[in-house]
Amino acid sequence: MHPLRKQRLQIVVMIIAASAVATGLIIYMLGQNANYFYTPSQVLSGEAPEGTFIRAGGMVVEGSVRRDPNSLAVNFEVTDGSAILGIRYTGILPDLFAENEAAIAAGKLDQNRVLQASEVLAKHDEKYTPPEVAESMNAAYKAKQKQKRKADKL
Amino acid sequence: MTAELGHIALIIALCMAVFQTLVPMVGSFKGYQSWMRLGQTMAFGQFVFIALSFACLSMAFLNDDFSVAYVANNSNTLLPDRFKMSAVWGAHEGSLLLWALILAGWTAAVALFSRRMPLVFSARVLSVLGFIAVGFALFLLLTSNPFERILPVIPLEGGDLNPLLQDFGLIVHPPMLYMGYVGFSVPFAFAIAALIGGQFDSAWARWARPWINAAWMFLTVGICLGSWWAYYELGWGGWWFWDPVENASFMPWLIGTALMHSIAASEKRGVFRSWTLLLAIFTFSLSLLGTFLVRSGILTSVHAFASDPERGVFILAFLFVVVGGSLLLFALRGPQMRSSSDYQGWSRETMLMVNNVLLVSATAMILVGTLYPLLADVLDLGKISVGPPYFSFFFVPITTVLMLFLGFAGFTRWQWTDARLLLRKGVVPGLISLVLGLLLPALTVEQLSWSSYSLSAVLTLILVFWVITMSAEDLLLKVDGKMSNLKGLTGSYWGMLIAHAGLAICVLGVGLSASYDLQRDVRMVPGDHVDLGEYSFQFVGVKPADGPNFSAYRGQVLVTVGDQLITTLWPEKRNYKAAGQTMTEAAIDGKLTRDLYVSLGEPLGGNAWAIRVQVKPFVRCIWLGALMAGLGGLIAGNDKRYRRRKSRLTTASNVGGIRV
Numbered sequence: 001m002h003p004l005r006k007q008r009l010q011i012v013v014m015i016i017a018a019s020a021v022a023t024g025l026i027i028y029m030l031g032q033n034a035n036y037f038y039t040p041s042q043v044l045s046g047e048a049p050e051g052t053f054i055r056a057g058g059m060v061v062e063g064s065v066r067r068d069p070n071s072l073a074v075n076f077e078v079t080d081g082s083a084i085l086g087i088r089y090t091g092i093l094p095d096l097f098a099e100n101e102a103a104i105a106a107g108k109l110d111q112n113r114v115l116q117a118s119e120v121l122a123k124h125d126e127k128y129t130p131p132e133v134a135e136s137m138n139a140a141y142k143a144k145q146k147q148k149r150k151a152d153k154l
Numbered sequence: 155m156t157a158e159l160g161h162i163a164l165i166i167a168l169c170m171a172v173f174q175t176l177v178p179m180v181g182s183f184k185g186y187q188s189w190m191r192l193g194q195t196m197a198f199g200q201f202v203f204i205a206l207s208f209a210c211l212s213m214a215f216l217n218d219d220f221s222v223a224y225v226a227n228n229s230n231t232l233l234p235d236r237f238k239m240s241a242v243w244g245a246h247e248g249s250l251l252l253w254a255l256i257l258a259g260w261t262a263a264v265a266l267f268s269r270r271m272p273l274v275f276s277a278r279v280l281s282v283l284g285f286i287a288v289g290f291a292l293f294l295l296l297t298s299n300p301f302e303r304i305l306p307v308i309p310l311e312g313g314d315l316n317p318l319l320q321d322f323g324l325i326v327h328p329p330m331l332y333m334g335y336v337g338f339s340v341p342f343a344f345a346i347a348a349l350i351g352g353q354f355d356s357a358w359a360r361w362a363r364p365w366i367n368a369a370w371m372f373l374t375v376g377i378c379l380g381s382w383w384a385y386y387e388l389g390w391g392g393w394w395f396w397d398p399v400e401n402a403s404f405m406p407w408l409i410g411t412a413l414m415h416s417i418a419a420s421e422k423r424g425v426f427r428s429w430t431l432l433l434a435i436f437t438f439s440l441s442l443l444g445t446f447l448v449r450s451g452i453l454t455s456v457h458a459f460a461s462d463p464e465r466g467v468f469i470l471a472f473l474f475v476v477v478g479g480s481l482l483l484f485a486l487r488g489p490q491m492r493s494s495s496d497y498q499g500w501s502r503e504t505m506l507m508v509n510n511v512l513l514v515s516a517t518a519m520i521l522v523g524t525l526y527p528l529l530a531d532v533l534d535l536g537k538i539s540v541g542p543p544y545f546s547f548f549f550v551p552i553t554t555v556l557m558l559f560l561g562f563a564g565f566t567r568w569q570w571t572d573a574r575l576l577l578r579k580g581v582v583p584g585l586i587s588l589v590l591g592l593l594l595p596a597l598t599v600e601q602l603s604w605s606s607y608s609l610s611a612v613l614t615l616i617l618v619f620w621v622i623t624m625s626a627e628d629l630l631l632k633v634d635g636k637m638s639n640l641k642g643l644t645g646s647y648w649g650m651l652i653a654h655a656g657l658a659i660c661v662l663g664v665g666l667s668a669s670y671d672l673q674r675d676v677r678m679v680p681g682d683h684v685d686l687g688e689y690s691f692q693f694v695g696v697k698p699a700d701g702p703n704f705s706a707y708r709g710q711v712l713v714t715v716g717d718q719l720i721t722t723l724w725p726e727k728r729n730y731k732a733a734g735q736t737m738t739e740a741a742i743d744g745k746l747t748r749d750l751y752v753s754l755g756e757p758l759g760g761n762a763w764a765i766r767v768q769v770k771p772f773v774r775c776i777w778l779g780a781l782m783a784g785l786g787g788l789i790a791g792n793d794k795r796y797r798r799r800k801s802r803l804t805t806a807s808n809v810g811g812i813r814v
Binding site for chain 2: 032055
């Protein structure tokens with residue numbers, strides 16, 4: 001082969017190899033670091049995996065927030081209207097965390113289907129509800145309405 | 155009346171922008187000089203009317219005119235005047251008006267300095283800028299009118315500006331960031347004009363470079379201020395979250411940096427021409443993408459103020475027209491832009507290419523990580539968020555390689571550099587940085603135990619010393635012991651040196667604060683203390699302390715080393731009256747080598763409070779370095795050679811036929 005062509009071929013092969021490696025790495029790393037969001041109903045129905053890092057959230061159930069008296073550990077529950085998920089967290093809760101407000105927790109599920117959270121996010125201001133939470137609440141609300149209508153028909 | 159006046163001014167500005175788009179462009183093809191000159195007049199007029207409109211909105215805020223919906227939602231009578239001013243751009247509608255104002259400002263600046271360029275060219279540049287202005291004015295008027303009234307029932311009191319935004323950081327961060335974002339519309343317009351005219355030479359690059367540097371400088375400072383604001387105002391000591399909105403500003407910065415380097419090769423050697431044009435198009439496209447991501451409310455993010463599909467669709471369509479149109483034009487005209495010279499091996503051209511490959515790869519990686527959750531959502535693959543480890547995994551090695559190559563920046567020559575020469579120059583700095591990098595982290599460890607010997611600190615220090623010593627060596631060799639040589643160095647050279655040193659200092663801050671950061675969340679009652687490294691934090695107690703529009707609890711924390719009192723910190727927990735919103739106001743004792751950072755969590759009953767204490771070594775270097783880099787960009791952009799009114803080259807390459 002002509003030396004110049006050979007050189008060009010080498011460059012092209014190198015570029016293709018490099019982009020293949022880069023694409024592979026990106027896909028692998030995305031898979032490793034993509035944290036899925038689950039609603040409490042999905043978690044309790046067993047859809048969410050145990051022991052992997054996930055996010056879950058909903059409305060904080062009234063009266064469910066219990067602080068440990070001697071440490072920063074806290075337990076609370078969130079609901080999407082149809083199921084209730086227990087969350088355990090150690091640390092400082094965000095400023096806008098409150099009962100009857102939306103919150104998202106990130107962490108791993110233990111054997112008792114309690115989310116051991118390493119991070120808790122609340123909504124950012126008075127108007128803003130995380131879209132995931134709003135959507136799951138809506139879905140749960142619609143499901144309830146449907147059940148009600150069915151019950152009415154019977 | 156003020157609001158209506160502002161509204162009308164905005165409409166007049168829109169009309170002027172339409173003229174500015176159409177008339178000069180048509181004129182440039184027909185050769186009508188007067189038509190082409192109209193662009194300038196319209197640009198000034200448009201600026202005046204947008205400024206008038208902006209002034210009207212500001213007046214509405216200062217006068218507490220709650221009949222204007224935007225004012226009623228984002229301000230109240232208790233708000234201090236300076237925050238009433240910054241509230242103008244505190245939410246969606248106003249920040250878009252600021253966008254439009256800044257665009258009009260840049261356009262007017264281009265019109266003012268356009269006499270250095272051939273009329274055909276400047277007419278087309280102004281026309282493209284006019285088109286962007288039409289897009290944003292329409293967007294404002296059709297979907298996000300800040301002057302809309304609430305009638306007939308006018309609220310007596312307004313809502314409130316989000317307390318997070320009631321801060322000096324918000325007064326300056328968005329205008330700076332927008333100056334950068336929007337500033338890149340100028341090189342974009344230059345690129346489009348060059349593609350239309352088929353004229354792309356050294357003169358073009360010399361016209362465009364100061365604009366690119368100026369926009370880049372603003373974007374650098376804007377991102378830096380945003381990060382600083384997040385650090386002290388969000389209250390928990392984080393300064394970068396790989397949040398989609400941060401990524402949205404970081405991507406145009408990276409591509410803008412690549413553009414700044416690639417155009418150097420285009421100017422000096424006539425290479426990478428079509429590539430430079432493509433980068434100019436992409437930089438502004440990414441700025442628009444950033445606007446789309448933030449303003450459409452498509453993201454789960456701190457920054458998404460509004461969610462209104464109508465707005466999202468409008469920007470998406472505009473984005474599609476701008477990006478699609480310019481890429482189509484590029485596909486048609488780009489291949490005509492041929493390189494006029496050759497280079498080999500380890501030339502400066504090759505180095506700049508390495509820089510571009512790295513920066514573009516980093517951008518591609520961030521783009522995928524940012525858009526993947528949106529794509530997954532659209533395709534119903536589940537609700538996903540991509541965590542910071544993804545970004546660090548790619549960004550750390552890319553930065554490492556980038557800094558290794560960056561060391562050689564000053565030594566490379568155009569066309570060809572002897573690789574052995576480069577290696578020889580690298581020996582001494584290489585040894586110095588290896589020794590210092592390996593030793594210094596060991597000195598900070600009291601007993602030399604491998605577990606606390608931080609490898610990330612070693613890597614950071616080696617890279618930082620490498621870049622600094624290499625730059626210093628280059629400077630010393632260039633000066634060669636004679637002060638007269640110092641004067642001979644160009645603004646471009648000083649700019650490069652300062653910007654590269656700034657990057658090194660920024661990396662120093664990032665690396666060391668990540669390696670040696672100490673943090674603890676603790677439950678404390680008055681009298682309790684907690685130790686962090688050599689520092690002891692003692693919690694004295696919490697007292698009420700009220701401000702003009704909030705009530706607060708103020709904690710007192712004494713910091714001691716041994717028996718010596720270092721400082722007293724006063725972290726606050728504020729409750730803003732208007733919306734009843736709670737906020738954490740951290741207390742920081744800052745020094746170049748370390749920050750002490752205390753934030754008050756929530757009351758835990760009794761006298762107990764949740765408290766976060768942090769020691770952050772060298773964290774200030776992050777912003778100091780970024781500001782230095784911005785300064786470097788400014789100095790390089792002010793190089794004398796860009797101010798020469800007209801060189802022979804310009805006239806010789808003036809193929810348009812019409813001269814000023």
